[in-house]
Amino acid sequence: MEEILARAKKVAQAAEVYTTSITETPVQFESNRLKNIQSKQSTSVALRVMVNGRIGYATSSRVDDIQDLVDNAVATAAFGAKAEFEFSTRQRFTPVEVYDPAVNKVTLAQMTGLGEKIIAAVNQHSPDVLCEGSVTKMVAELHIANSLGGKAGYKKSVFAMSIDGQRVRGTDMLFVGDGASSCHPVLDPKSIIATITEQLELAKNPAAISSKAMPVIFTPEGVASALVMPLMSAFNGKTVLEGASPIGQKLGEQVFDANLTVNDDPTIPFRPGSQPCDDEGIPCRKHVMIQNGVVNGFLYDLQTAAKAKTKSTGNGNRGGGSLPSPSWHAFVLEGGKASFQSMVKGIKEGLVVEQLMGAGQGNVLGGDFSGNVLLGYKIENGQIVGRVKDTMVSGNIYTMLKNIAAIGSDSKWVGGSLSTPSLYFQNVSVASR
Amino acid sequence: MLDINVVARELAVYLKKQNADYVEAHLEESQTSNLSYRGKNLEQVGKSTSTGGNVRACVKGGWGFVSFNNLDHLKEKVAQAIEQARFVGKETTQLGETPPVVDEVKPKIKEDPASIPLSAKKKLLDEYNETIWETPGIQTSNLGYGDSRKRTVFMNSEGSFISQERADSVMRAVAIAAKDGNVQQSGISVGSRDNYAPMRSLHGQIKELARKSVEMLAAPVLKGGQYTVVLDPVLAGVFVHEAFGHLSESDFVYENPQVRDLMKLGKTFGQPILNIIDSAAVPDLRGSFKYDDEGTLAVKNYLIKDGKLVGRLHSRETAAKMGENPSGNARAINYRYPPIVRMTNTYIEPRDTKFADIIADIKEGVYCKNWYGGTTSMEMFTFSSGETYMIRNGKIAEMVRPVMLSGNVFTTLMSIDAIGNDLDMNQGGGCGKGGQSPLPVSNGSPHIRIQNCLVGGK
Structure with missing residues (x-):
């Protein structure tokens, strides 16, 4: 790293090096049995330079090829975006615990055992379900250093498992399906088994549902697949800066239901979405985005913050090896008081949405969503009576989140970096064939 | 710097000496460049280089896979992959027969995107962006260009040693129009294999999409319901990829008795006019290649002929387990992933019906053009049009807002009752499966007509 910085400084006014080293071991299951074991090792180095006030950028998987990296970064700077910011100087970091050496010590036998246990339990419940999925352990190490003396880095462990089942009849x-993840080893498959067998139980009988506006409960998975994407882009500082966010001008205004509070919280210990600093070396903090329905803040990286004349919130993220861009670390929609059962109980005819397919294909920025119910159940007289198919659910999240009938007490992490409870809405458009 | 060819030759000899049912390795070198604009501002310019490889082994039906950037100590990686495979394997290894091949496939690169200076690429994007912005009513734009140059060497314990090269370019442009809180967008995505030239001639198309996005602001929203729907070649191509292509991938089929029954060869899936093909052997398309990532020679595969299921997409393992021949569809997006069963160039074969005749007897229908997105659960699909018009009394009538089409794959395939004569391949898409995305593929079709298709509206 030092050598790259030293060489870059000769040809650039400022430079920043970012390196990652990842080892990942996924154990994969197919057709109810262990199918393959993988071991993936990867390294990458990214160099961001400022030359004549413009940003240049290059990445490489080769740590031995410093000159090419520097040449590529400088070559792109001739056309790069104007640098509106300065790299961060040395900063104080509040430690966030995200590394547990026990993850790497989990044996292949333990990992395969976990998957096999879940599959056996699912098959015991429903012998005609075929399962696939994976159990994965990962350790990542990340370092950032720049020519202003800024330095940051951390080591993170992640243990994740997910099992999906399919049943085909004609x-x-x-x-x-269900999954779980943590920076600690996850060695207890009970909750996954319980979730999957419950899904199978609820989906046992087919149920026909009316086409009309009706009460709809989105489970944590349902909220994640249908309602979250528009919020994520609306709170992105870049969307706000472009004037494309529907809430960009509504800071301090009551836009949502008074019971709705949403945070970006990368400081929760041992969560896969947590980290002490972002990908630009800026310390991470918990940010309240919606406080009791009031728009409270947006997410920024260095460049976007400078353009918006504000400060980075520590949300610079390099997805897919590209330049940093504002992004959520951990989306946390705070839980409420209603039990799932109590929500179901009060509904005469309604729908539970567990998975919505294709929700992101509409006008996401405007908050519109529309999708096909991949997994969902009908509620009849306060009881779940069976599985609903061939059904579209659509609406606008800004209209819906203004008036939430109940917020569940059943908060759950979905996919590692998103936590949400079930949400109940009084009037959602449902169209069934 | 290590030359991957030199490393490969040594490794190839070593692979043959292993005590495993099967071992293969991929080594890869790539360079990419990309530029993107958000609105009027250049957002990102970057270049990247990557080198790496993997070893995959099979013992008693179990697989081990090791991927790496560092090309040192490869013998240890081979040992690790075999050890993992042995840990998994409890059955028998079955792999379809692929004759060992030694071949160096020379690329037929007409105009190498890597040889075009960044300044010229930027100038082109500037022109396209100006084209969008000079259209009145435009709120903002998104432009992206990326290219990659990739060289791969494949070798296995059966004696295959194949090197292949490819160059890809993709241009994406989106125009976003807004008025009184109403936002509409229109976009294109154009891909090209081994030739930069098509990237240069998009001025007309981009001008048109900017105009369309503004026109959509004033378009009414279609009333949802069942309609006779006509799809243009782009959207019909997405439909055949999403709604049927994924079903024909045998990794979904081979170990599930119920799905095997559902996908029995000879079963009727469509009207006798319906032929569906997947072929990596068509030259110069984004999904084209000579050998797949298991060294199987690419051939033209009929999936549906005269409305009946006649073939499917295989890796060597799925082929052997179903008693069929490998089809050359084992592909990986890069060395970090093992090959899995994927599509290549998938299309509906043209018939002889003219477009005017397809719409001639539709009293009220919907004409959907261009695509915005699409996904499938195998049984159900949803996809979105980029541009939509009413068909009234056999003629294309007024524009309506883009729509989402959704339905059951099997009934919808049966409902295709007219196929045009105007096959066109869409090269701008990338396919995602099993965490591997985007894989270069192309898909296409002539205009097609679907009866009783569920169209989402308000």
């Missing part, structure tokens, strides 16, 4: 297909 052309009728049912898809169920």
Whole structure:
């Protein structure tokens, strides 16, 4: 790293080096049995330079090829975006615990055992379900250093497992599944088994549902697949800066239901979405984005913050090896008081949405969503009576989140860096064939 | 710097000496460049280089896979992959027969995108962006260009040693129009294999999409319901990829008795006019290659002929387990992933019906053009049009807002009752599966007509 910085400083006014080193071991299951074991090792180095006030950028998987990296970064700077910011100087970091050496010590036998246990339990419940999935352990190490003396880095461990089941009868297909992840080893498959067998139980009988506006409960997975994407882009500082966010001008205004509070919280210990600093070396903090329905803040990286004349919130993220861009670390929609059962109980005819397919294809920025119910259940007289198919659910999240009938007490992490409870809405458009 | 060819030759000899049912390795070198604009501002310019490889082994039906950037100590990686495979393997290894091949496939690169200076690429994007912005009513734009140059060497314990090269370029442009809180967008995505030239001639198309996005602001929203729907070649191509292509991938089929029954060869899936093909052997398309990532020679595969299922997409393992021949569809996006069953160039074969005749007897229908997105659960699909018009009394009538089409794959395939004569391949897409995205593929079709298709509206 030092050598790259030294060489870059000769040809650039400022430079920043970012390196990652990742080892990942996924154990994969197919057709109810262990299928393959993988071991993936990867390294990458990214160099960002400022030359004549413009940003240049290059990445490489080769740590031995410093000159090429420097040449590529400088070559792109001739056309790069104007640098509106300065790299960070040395900063104080509040430690966030995200590394547990126990993850790497989990044996292959333990990992395969976990998957096999879940599959056996699912098959015991439903012998005609075929399972696939994976159990993965990962350790990542990340370092950032720049020519202003700024330095940051951390080591993170992640243990994750997910199992999906499919049942095919004629052309009728049912898809169920659940997962869990942590920076600690996850060695207890009980909650995954319970979730999948419950899905199978609820989906046992087919149920026909009316086409009309009706009460709809989105489970944590349902909220994640249908409602979250528009919020994520609306709170992105870049969207706000471009004037494309519907809430960009509404800082301090009551836009959502008074019971809705949403945070970006990368400081929760041992969560895969947590980290002490972002990908530009800026310390991470918990940010309240929606406080009791009031728009409270947006997310920024260095460049976007400078353009918006504000400060980075520590949300510079390099997805897919590209330049940093504002992004959520951990989306946390705070839980409420209603139990799932109590929400279901009060509904005469309604729908539970567990998975919505294709919700991101509409006008996401405007908050519109529309999707096909991949997994969902009908509620009749306060009880779940069976699985609903061939059904579209659509709406606008800004209209819906203004008036939430109940917020569940059943908060759950979905996919590692998103936590949400179930949400209940009084009037959602449902169209069934 | 290590030359991957030199490393490969040594490794190839070593692979043959292993005590495993099967061992293969991929080594890869790539360079990419990309530029993107958000609105009027250049957002990002970057270059990257990557080198790496993997070893995959099979013992008693179990697989081990090791990927790496560092090309040192490869013998240890081989040992690790075999050890993992042995840990998994409890059955028998079955792999379809692929004759060992030694071949150096020379690329037929007409105009190498890597040889075009960044300044020229930027100038082109500037021109396209100006084209969008000079259209009145435009709120903002998104432009992206990326290219990659990739060289791969494949070798296995059966004696295959194949090197292949490819150059890809993709241009994406989106125009976003807004008025009184109403936002509409229109976009294109154009890909090209081994030739930069098509990137240069998009001025007309981009001008048109900017105009369209503004026109959509004033378009009414379609009333949802069942319609006779006509799809243009782009959207019909996405439909055939999403709604049927994924079903024909045998890794979904081979170990599931119910799905095997559902996908039995000879079964009727469509009207006798319906032929669906997947072929990596068509030259110069984004999904084209001579050998797949298991060294199987690419051939033209009929999936549906005269409305009946006649073939499917295989890796060597799925082929052997179903008693069929490898089809050359084992592909990986890069060395970090093992090859899995994927599509290549997938299309509906043209018939002889003219477009005017397809719409001639539709009293009220919907004409959907261009695509915005699409996904499938195998049984159900949803996809979105980029541009939509009413068909009234056999003629294309007024524009309506883009729509989402959704339905059951099997009934919808049966409902295709007219296929045009105007096949066109869409090269701008990338396919995602099993965490591997985007894989270069192309898909296409002539205009097609679908009866009783569920169209989402308000």
